[in-house]
Amino acid sequence: MAQTVFAPWDDPTQRPLIQFKGVTKRFGEFVAIDNLTQDIYEKEFFALLGPSGCGKTTMMRMLAGFENPTEGQILLAGQDMAHVPPNQRAVNMMFQSYALFPHLTVWENIAFGLKRQKMPRHDLDERVDEMLRLTRLSKFAKRKPHQISGGQRQRVALARSLARAPKLLLLDEPLGALDKKLRQDTQFELMDIQEKTGTTFVIVTHDQEEAMTVASRVAVMDEGSIIQVATPANIYEAPNSVYVADFIGDVNIIEGAATRTAEGYDIAWAEGQPPFHAKTPVVLGNGGPAYLAIRPEKISISAEKPDDAGNTVRGRIIDIAYLGNISTYHVEIPGGTMIKAQSANTRRLSRRSFTWEDEVWLSWTDTAGIVLER
Template sequence: MFAPWDDPAAVPLISYRGVSKRFEDVVAVHDMSLDIYPREFFALLGPSGCGKTTLMRLLAGFETPSEGQILLDGADLAGVPPHRRPVNMMFQSYALFPHLSVKDNIAFGLRRDGLPARQVAERVDEMLTLVQLTAQARRKPHQLSGGQRQRVALARSLAKRPRVLLLDEPLAALDKRLRGETQFQLVNLQYELGITFLVVTHDQDEAFALADRIAIMRDGKIEQVAPPAQLYESPASRYVADFVGDVNLFDGTVRATGEETVVVTDTGLAFAAGPSSATVGGHGCIAVRPEKLLMHAPHEAPDLLHNRIAGTVEDIAYGGDFTLYRVKTAAGIVEASLFNRRRTTEAAFTWDDEVVLTFDTADTVFLDH
C-alpha cells in the first residue's frame, strides 16, 4: 500500500517549514509546515480565501514567503525564479494559445527552452498519445470540447517533465459527467508517470476521488492532514467533521469515560463514542454520519441505553441511490441517509411518521473542539 508518510525513513520531496505569507495586513498563510512525498497525489482542500492557492503559488515561485522555507529535494527554493524550478503549473483557465494548434500548444514551452526540433517532436507525440489526442493534433482550441482542452493543458504542463505538477482547480470548468471521467484519467496518468501532483480545490468530492492525502485548510492554517477515508471517518475537529461530508453533531457534557465516552445533552439524551481523552464534566460532541443511522418504526426499535433518539419525519429528499430523511427530534434536526436497495417507488417512511433513529457506538467519534 502506498503510504510513505507512515514510513519514518521516507524522505519528503517537498517541505514547507514554518511558512507564512502576508499581503499587507492580511495573513494568507500562517506558520505552516507540511511534507509531501515523491509520487504522491496531494490535495489542498478548503473554502475560498483559506490560503490554499497562495500555498501553491509559493511553491511555484509566483509568491515569496514572508517567513519560513520551502524545500524541494532538500534544496531551499528561495531566490530560484519560477522558470528555473522543476515545477509546472496547470491553471484553472487552461491558458491555451487560441491561434496555435494542439500540437503547437504542447510544443510551445519545449521550443522556448531551446530543445532540438527532433526532440520536441518526439516529446509532443509522446504527450499526444498519453492524453489520447493524436487525432486532434492539428485542431485549434476552439474546435475541442472542454475535456479535450483540459487534456491539452495537462499535456503541455507535463511535456517539460517537471518533478511536481501543480493543478489549480483543474476540473472546475467541466460538467459533472466529464469531471467524473477526467478524475479517473488524472489518477491513472499520475500513477503511470510517477510525478508528484499537488491539486488545489474547494470541491471535496474531487479531492476525495483524486488524492492519496488531503490537507484541510482554514484561515491560512492546516486543520488536518490525512488520507480521504481517515478524514471522513476520524475527523480531528468539529470543523473537519462539518466540512467533509454531512454529519450530525450532538453537543453536551461528558458524563462518563473509559471504554465509552458518553455525552449527555441539555435535554437528557445520551450519546456514546469509543474511548477518548475526554474529561468527565467537560464539553464536547458526538459526531455521526447520516448513512450510519438506522431508522425504525417505534414498535420495532431496539431498546438502547445510548445512541437512540425518537422523532418525526419532517423532510424527505430522494437522491436515486439513497433517500435523505430529516427528522425533528429533541436534539434538533437529525439527518439519516438510507440506501435504496430495492427497485421500488414506495418509501418505507413518509412525512409526519413517528420514527426512532439508532446507531452503533463504533460508527461515532467524540470531538472536543
C-alpha cells in the same frame, strides 16, 4: 501478490520532496499563511482543500515562485527555493483557464515549452507524441483549441504541463470549468496520468468530492492553517475537529456534556433523555462541551424500536430529500435537534416505508459516532 500500500509519510526513511518549514505569508496586515509546516512526498497526489480565502492558492503560488514567504523556508528536493525564479524551478503550474494559445494546434501547444527549451527536433517529436498518447489526444493533434471540447482542452493543458517532465505539477482548480459528469470522468483520468508519469501533483480545490476522489492525502485548511492532513478515508472516518467533520461530507453534530465510561463516553444531550454512548480511544480534555459527530449513512431508520442497537432515539420526519440512489430523512428528536439519516432506495418510490410527519426510531452502534471536543 499483496499490493504494497503507498504511504511514504509513514516511513521515517523517506525524504519529502517538498518541505514547508514555519512558513508565514503576509499581505500588509493580512496573514494569508500562518506559521505552516508540512511535508509532501514524491509521487503523491496531494490536495489542498478549503473554503475561499483559506490560503490554499497562496501556498500553491509560493511553490510556483510567484510569491515569496514573509518568514520560513520552502524546500524542493532539499533546495531552498527562496531565490530561485519560477522559470528555473522543476515545477509547472496548470491554471483553471488552461491558457492555451488559440492560433496554435494541439500539437503546437504541447510542443511550445519544449521548443523554448531548444529540445532537439527528434526528441521533441517523440515527447509530444508520447504526451498525446498519454492524454488520448493523438487524433486531435492538428486541431485548434476551439475545435475540441472543454474536457479535451483540459487534457491539452495537462499534456503541455507534463511535457517538460517537471518534478512537481501544481493544479489550481483544474476541473472547475467542466460539468459534473465530465469532471468525474476527468478525475479518474488525472489519477491515471499521475500514476503513469510518477509526477508529484498538488491540487487546489474547494470541491471536497474531488479531493476525496483523486488525492493520496488531503490537507483541510482554514484561515491560513492546515487543520488536518490525512488519507481521504481517515479524514472522513476520523476527523480531528468539528470543523473537518463538518467540512467533509454530510454529518450530524450533537453537542452535549461528556462523561468518561470504561470504553469511551456517555454524551448527555437533552434533559430527561438517556445519554448517547460512544466507544472511542479518544481522550477529551476536562470540562467544556463535547460533540458527537455521526454520518447520516451510519444511522438506521425504523418503525419499531430496535432491540440490539447501542443508541436509539425517537423522532418525527420533518423533511425527505430524494437523491435517486438514496433518501435523506430529516428527523426532529426531543429538544428540537435535527438528525439526518440516510437509506438506500432499493425499492420503487410507491413502496417506500416512511413519509412526512411519521414517528420513527433512529439507531446507531456505539462505534458509529466520533467524539470531538472542538
